[in-house]
Amino acid sequence: MTPVPRSERAPETPPTRLRLKDLLAEALAGLAQRPARSVLTMLGTILGVGSFVTVLGLTSTASGQISKSFDLLRDTTVTINDTPPAGTTTRTGQLDFPADTDARLHHLNGVVAGGIWWNTPLRNPALSRTPDRTDALPDDGAVTVYAASPGTLQAMQPTLQSGTLYNDFHQAHAEHVCVLGAAAAHLLGITRVDNQPAVFINDTPYTVVGVIDDSRQLTQALTGILIPSSTALREYGPPADPPAHALIRTRVGAAQLVAKQAPLALRPNQPRLLTAVPPPDPHHLRDEVGTDLSNLFLVLAALCLAVGAVGIANTTLVAVMERTPEIGLRRSLGARPRHIAAQFLTESTALGLLGGLIGTSIGVLAVIIAALWENWTAILQPASVIPAPAIGAIVGLLAGLYPALRAARTEPLDALRR
């Protein structure tokens, strides 16, 4: 080794420097020398970032399942009530649905079937199979008479036990026909319709065209008698209370749109007389589930991160005190206070980043395992997974500020005497 001659030296001694590469190498060497302590220090950050990723991952995965296995029946059903939205106008007391409700609904894109129905305003009607009321049903209101347009019958998605449903012809001519629910048919003792039995409602005969076994909507009709709404309107007048409803079955995904359009299509002059009840918006539902689930756990994750920050701050501070002689040595070797601060800050940030990376990996793994366990599709939002390690790094950076400042202020003189 040859000492550099004085003459070749710059007249001004250039300031000392610490290159970024060397800074990183020094910081990582500092961490690698105490691996057990480094891992323990990272624990809080690992837990915090891990739970952060797990919570967000599980939330998005769970909401993904909700939208996947959504209720097909509920999501294709729209109800329209003959009641104005609360606080606007009072009820008219009239039937606000037009006579051609079925046709108007059918013209809407996305509607499979739809019609109106209501409880006829008959009080304890006499129901019997014969005109002389000898076998009349007991006066206990067990069987209700419903007015229902043919579209309503379609929208109910009924299963026929026997016979058929009445149709637009019966509706147009206000025919005296009826469809019985299975329970009502049993009470009335009607088992077959091919012999064209009749039911007498207050002595008016109605031909039974069909008996329905089951239905997916309007299941109360299974204990009742359904007659065409036009017939009911002519014979018994408009519905009193409860008011009339429209039942609409839509194609998948069309419910929201149909709910918006139907009141306008039915009452272009006064759409506000009708209230459409769409199924719950799936997006809305998902958000609700998301916030419910995650808020508590995100608070816990934040707590973990805070604990992690304190852990890193504590360990870095201990390291600063422990390594005081090293700080003094580095100062004697030409390190400026900022070089010392940068080294410790880099160490704490690297600890945080490493903890964040491990935590993110554990979180992703936890989400995948949970999804496999439940037979779900794991859904991880890149927006929550990718910045997660950075959260750890920020925690480490903040935690390292005070220890680094203390290290930078260490007097080399005192440090070397230790």
Add this chain to the structure above:
Amino acid sequence: MTTIVELRGIGKSYQTTPVVHALQPVDLTIEAGDWLAVVGPSGSGKSTLLNLLGLLDRPTQGRYVFAGVDVSTLGERERTALRGRRIGFVFQQFHLLPHRTAVENVALALLYTTPSAGQRTTAAVQALRRVGLGHRLHALPSTMSGGERQRVAIARALVGAPDLVLCDEPTGNLDSANAHAVLDVLNDLNADGVTLIVITHDPDVAARARSRVHIRDGSVTSADPRSAPSATTAKAPA
């Protein structure tokens, strides 16, 4: 001959009541190639002198010209630069980083002055060979004897080719065999032209030096014609 160190009335006192004079004003001149021993019992102020010489501390009075630069007027950045590039330190406690090999410990001395890691390692290997540790390049301090550790520390002080090497009790933690080995190394270095200042309370160490000053109760008394004693009267701190 080039003057490396020129102290003119350098002193250090602490503004307590009563005022403590850690070092009475001292005049001292050290030429390139010198080997000066500062001898005194513990608490005599020799550490204060070393810290002032090594730019680790600022004097409260006097003027210090280091290698032609008046360092009394310099800011911390320039003082750190001089310390890092032109002064080497050897400490009694060695101050080697425990988890780093000999080469890594020596190369650390160039971390803040030499950007290339390759150059740092090459220079470190050369410095270790120069102190006779060419066979222990990748040994960890925990596997070395005290003498070997101190030779690593000397190599670290040398590796930047400093104008001055300051040794603070270099044999204080060593047995006599190891102390001799270390002193032999210092002998060789000085023979090669390295300027040394060794602070010690050990007369045997001092005997190896070319010149000696004695220090007691903060006052330097010369035992050598080349370093004149300062006025022994204490000046009031400025």
